[in-house]
Amino acid sequence: MKKLIVLLPLVCLLAPVGLVWQACSDEKNCATQPLNPNGDSELALLMRAMFEDGMRVKVQILKGETPDIQVDFKQILTAKATAPEKMQTADFEPLATSYVQAMRALDAAKPEEAAQLFTTMVTTCMNCHHNTCPGPVVRIKKLFLESN
């Protein structure tokens, strides 16, 4: 019990540090400072939802089910980032638009096209992250159908 009392505050202290690190290690266009006490920008929250929804859709596709997308993916074009001024690079909007188009195509996919269109969609995540925010790349790779 004593150990737990010592450990708990330590975990609470370290958790926010972990979140900021996760948001985007220390890359030039990425967040280094949390915007609010939780460190969660609108865009960061949306990204987490995109990842969780993607994992769910991945399982559906692996089971041969029709993907049922629930995340409001169009928000990527308007959500506020942790460092909004740095997101206004020439690359962000075209990369976000190609993600939105890939999600639309996946949403309208016939069952036999779903796997291919899902892979294309995950590639659009990777393209933007390589460009603007490499921190989460390792996590995003888990979305690929062949990874487990």
Ligand code: HEC
């Ligand atoms: C157009 C660029 C772009 C695309 C496309 C994109 N991301 Fe991101 N992502 C970002 C940026 C920028 C951040 C940092 C957000 C912030 O800190 O406000 C981020 C942050 C993240 C994070 C960290 C969130 C956190 O916990 O703080 C994850 C996970 C993530 N993205 C996953 C994904 C996944 C999965 C996809 C595709 C389904 C995707 N991203 C597509 C730009 C993009």
